[in-house]
Amino acid sequence: MVNTLDAAFISKGPWKSNLFQGKVVFVTGGGGTICRVQTEALVLLGAKAAIIGRSESNTITVAEEISKLAEPGAVLPIPKIDVRDYKQLEQAVAQTVKTFGRIDYVIAGAAGNFIADVAHLSPNAFKSVVDIDLLGSFNTVKACLPELLKSKGSVLFVSATLHYYGVPFQAHVGAAKAGVDALSNALAVELGPLGIRCNCIAPGPIENTEGMRRLAPGDFKTRAAEAVPLQRLGTTKDIADVTVFLFSPAASFVNGTITAVDGGAWHVGATFTRDMYPKRLVESIKSKF
Ligand code: COA
Numbered sequence: 001m002v003n004t005l006d007a008a009f010i011s012k013g014p015w016k017s018n019l020f021q022g023k024v025v026f027v028t029g030g031g032g033t034i035c036r037v038q039t040e041a042l043v044l045l046g047a048k049a050a051i052i053g054r055s056e057s058n059t060i061t062v063a064e065e066i067s068k069l070a071e072p073g074a075v076l077p078i079p080k081i082d083v084r085d086y087k088q089l090e091q092a093v094a095q096t097v098k099t100f101g102r103i104d105y106v107i108a109g110a111a112g113n114f115i116a117d118v119a120h121l122s123p124n125a126f127k128s129v130v131d132i133d134l135l136g137s138f139n140t141v142k143a144c145l146p147e148l149l150k151s152k153g154s155v156l157f158v159s160a161t162l163h164y165y166g167v168p169f170q171a172h173v174g175a176a177k178a179g180v181d182a183l184s185n186a187l188a189v190e191l192g193p194l195g196i197r198c199n200c201i202a203p204g205p206i207e208n209t210e211g212m213r214r215l216a217p218g219d220f221k222t223r224a225a226e227a228v229p230l231q232r233l234g235t236t237k238d239i240a241d242v243t244v245f246l247f248s249p250a251a252s253f254v255n256g257t258i259t260a261v262d263g264g265a266w267h268v269g270a271t272f273t274r275d276m277y278p279k280r281l282v283e284s285i286k287s288k289f
Contacts, residue, residue: 001065005037026106030049039051049063104153107156130176159180168270197251202261206234224271
């Protein structure tokens with residue numbers, strides 16, 4: 001994987017080049033496509049970033065690649081951290097503060113996903129995804145809270161749109177992301193009086209992402225684009241721009257929101273499972289018994 005943004009993000013975009021100078025972002029899931037481009041954008045605009053990941057090699061490689069967009073030392077990889085383990089996150093926060101001195105922004109983006117119907121979803125499989133997405137998001141914000149209180153910082157949860165309606169093969173993810181939205185709303189209310197904003201970004205079908213590779217096999221891309229009201233798939237730059245807005249002073253009165261970045265796609269339903277529903281779903285469930 002390579003960086004998807006470059007200097008043109010600043011020269012051709014609406015953002016001031018030093019918008020996030022002096023700021024530090026703590027990112028879980030920074031090895032995945034969505035959180036990675038969010039980090040690229042913030043780093044291009046002057047922030048320092050700590051990338052927290054489970055995989056040693058991927059976390060280090062991604063950090064090295066993103067650091068090419070900025071001055072040396074702007075990106076700190078913190079590998080071998082599982083967001084399900086609160087103590088590990090506390091260590092990651094301590095390492096970030098030791099290196100960069102502060103945390104201003106948090107992207108809680110670590111997530112797990114695979115396609116499985118209820119018959120093929122073990123209790124542990126369901127729990128794994130809920131734990132990574134929901135408990136992991138809670139752990140991330142809780143571990144960063146002392147620093148966020150000092151910086152009057154801002155949190156961005158990475159959610160989805162598939163729990164706005166019933167999406168087959170995604171019960172585990174829908175349940176987890178509904179919880180993430182609820183967590184964000186509650187923390188926006190609890191932490192708002194302390195000067196901390198909490199919001200969610202909910203990406204829809206974004207091309208060239210791990211999510212699309214996992215969830216959308218075959219010639220899905222063309223059909224998915226046709227089903228999006230704006231008649232195209234999203235780009236990682238779409239995610240980057242909304243992320244920058246939500247952390248920027250332009251969003252200083254934006255708190256407790258969920259921003260779908262999906263071209264309006266969720267309003268027209270679960271396009272990616274249309275071919276699999278209901279015939280293949282029913283066959284799959286029956287095959288287990
Ligand atoms: N279908 C059904 N069950 C699955 C599955 C699949 N495709 N993949 C994993 N599982 C089950 C496992 O069988 C296991 O359940 P069991 O103990 O009852 O057998 C459970 O999920 C946990 O799997 P494990 O590999 O031990 O967990 P993990 O914590 O190492 O991995 C996952 C978590 C399963 C979410 C894994 O897919 C992952 O690490 N994903 C990270 C990256 C990612 O998904 N990104 C998505 C971005 S959209």
